[in-house]
Amino acid sequence: MEQIFKPSVIWESILAIIPSIPITMAITVVAGILGLLFGFILAVIRIRRIPVLAQLATLYISFIRGTPLLVQLFLSYYGIPMFLRMINYNFNTDFDISSISNIVFAFAAFSFNEAAYNAETIRASILSVDRKDIEAAHSMGMTGAQTMLRVILPQAMIVAIPNFGNSFINLVKATSLAYAIGVMDMMGQAKVTAGNNMRFFEAYIGLALLYWIICLIFEFIVRKLEKRFNILEREVTLSDSAQEHS
Amino acid sequence: MIQLRNIHKSFGNHHVLKGVNLTVSDGEVVSIIGASGSGKSTFLRTINFLEPADEGEITLDEISVSAAKASKEDILKLRRNTAMVFQSYNLLRHRTALENVMEALTVVQKKSRQEAKEIALEELNRVGLSDRTGYYPHQLSGGQQQRVGIARALAIRPKVMLFDEPTSALDPEMVGGVLEVIESIAREGMTMIIVTHEMNFARDVSDQVAFFDEGVILESGTPDEIFLHTREERTRQFLQQFLQRIKG
Numbered sequence A: 001m002e003q004i005f006k007p008s009v010i011w012e013s014i015l016a017i018i019p020s021i022p023i024t025m026a027i028t029v030v031a032g033i034l035g036l037l038f039g040f041i042l043a044v045i046r047i048r049r050i051p052v053l054a055q056l057a058t059l060y061i062s063f064i065r066g067t068p069l070l071v072q073l074f075l076s077y078y079g080i081p082m083f084l085r086m087i088n089y090n091f092n093t094d095f096d097i098s099s100i101s102n103i104v105f106a107f108a109a110f111s112f113n114e115a116a117y118n119a120e121t122i123r124a125s126i127l128s129v130d131r132k133d134i135e136a137a138h139s140m141g142m143t144g145a146q147t148m149l150r151v152i153l154p155q156a157m158i159v160a161i162p163n164f165g166n167s168f169i170n171l172v173k174a175t176s177l178a179y180a181i182g183v184m185d186m187m188g189q190a191k192v193t194a195g196n197n198m199r200f201f202e203a204y205i206g207l208a209l210l211y212w213i214i215c216l217i218f219e220f221i222v223r224k225l226e227k228r229f230n231i232l233e234r235e236v237t238l239s240d241s242a243q244e245h246s
Numbered sequence B: 001m002i003q004l005r006n007i008h009k010s011f012g013n014h015h016v017l018k019g020v021n022l023t024v025s026d027g028e029v030v031s032i033i034g035a036s037g038s039g040k041s042t043f044l045r046t047i048n049f050l051e052p053a054d055e056g057e058i059t060l061d062e063i064s065v066s067a068a069k070a071s072k073e074d075i076l077k078l079r080r081n082t083a084m085v086f087q088s089y090n091l092l093r094h095r096t097a098l099e100n101v102m103e104a105l106t107v108v109q110k111k112s113r114q115e116a117k118e119i120a121l122e123e124l125n126r127v128g129l130s131d132r133t134g135y136y137p138h139q140l141s142g143g144q145q146q147r148v149g150i151a152r153a154l155a156i157r158p159k160v161m162l163f164d165e166p167t168s169a170l171d172p173e174m175v176g177g178v179l180e181v182i183e184s185i186a187r188e189g190m191t192m193i194i195v196t197h198e199m200n201f202a203r204d205v206s207d208q209v210a211f212f213d214e215g216v217i218l219e220s221g222t223p224d225e226i227f228l229h230t231r232e233e234r235t236r237q238f239l240q241q242f243l244q245r246i247k248g
């Protein structure tokens, strides 16, 4: 009779899934970067309390945080083509909507989702920058942009990096939802592989192991970055402090 | 020359500066003394617009700015020609001592890193910190941090240095060293406005002492005029209280 559990299939599944890792990574990296960028813009809009935009930003963040990511994926998948069709109709343009790959809708949905969560992290970390340092920058005659780039962002970064690290790792895992709109990422590939040989458990174990390894690698990188950026808690070495009292 | 005319400033309906006038010639050292809460810091900070004054004229050599109508460019010009040393040092905490001193040189003055570094090392050496250039602020004592603050101010070659109680946050044993550094800069002819509670220092280093009281300069003159031939009763009271506090 047929084996109930067939470990060798795990390995076969892993081999089948590996070629789709770049898709998962593409979604992660694109959404990670765009999410930071949009998130920064949302954060600045809220900190500066720009009329109308600030209210819209708050509403947007509330909406994203209050609805399931899977629903947002479907909204992106069905909503963006509809929006483009409206543009085509109203402005006589000619976007070829059917040629847009599904992954683009995943890029959009994950970027918008990340942005909402990052906005709060960025806002809090910008607000945590000490007024004293900002005054020092102003007293030197730095412009607003120089102060932002040279003082506020670098210091906010130090505070935000652990949060960004966590949200990036969560993002890696969350991208597995993209299969729901037909993206052939790791998850989508695992589903197909399992469907072919009807070995669902083995395929998903293989998939889980792969996600785990990827997350471990990212965690390692995040820890390294944290250490590198965390100059504010770097200690004086013993010999230095001995020198100090001489 | 720096000239401040009729400076007014309110926080809400709290009228903190009520028409302050002060003229400082090149190379002159002016100390501002007075009770805490009398508006000394606020006044100093109106000079570089860390607190924009509501009214008044600020003139620094050829730069002349009317506080109420100051443009962004005016404000940047004033800030780039003055340097402030803060009570709590205000070093950039994510930069080393050296980088703190280089920052304005590279970012604002657009000097090359090489040139900025040379100037910064020279100024750090001048304040006695050659062996601490690579340290972050939190790795330095208060006295060392304040000396970095002074080096940072010197490095930009300002027309006037503004000191806001530069030794008030320091442990007593650190005060002397920092005052010595400031005194040596004063002797080299730097124009300075110093808010301080160090009366001996003010007497020794100043060309002019101004007594601040409730938002105006009530009395000003040479150190002898203020400390020995005090004219105003309020000034006398302040100085007496001060003496008692030091004795007591």
Ligand SMILES: Nc1ncnc2c1ncn2[C@@H]1O[C@H](COP(=O)(O)OP(=O)(O)O)[C@@H](O)[C@H]1O
Binding pocket: B011, B016, B034, B035, B036, B037, B038, B039, B040, B041, B042, B043
């Ligand atoms: N940013 C501010 N907002 C409101 N009130 C302020 C602010 N800064 C200073 N003040 C008030 O202005 C007065 C003068 O303060 P300050 O200039 O710091 O005095 P000093 O330096 O002489 O001790 C004080 O009553 C203080 O509470």
Ligand SMILES: [Mg+2]
Binding pocket: B040, B041, B042, B165
């Ligand atoms: Mg003060």
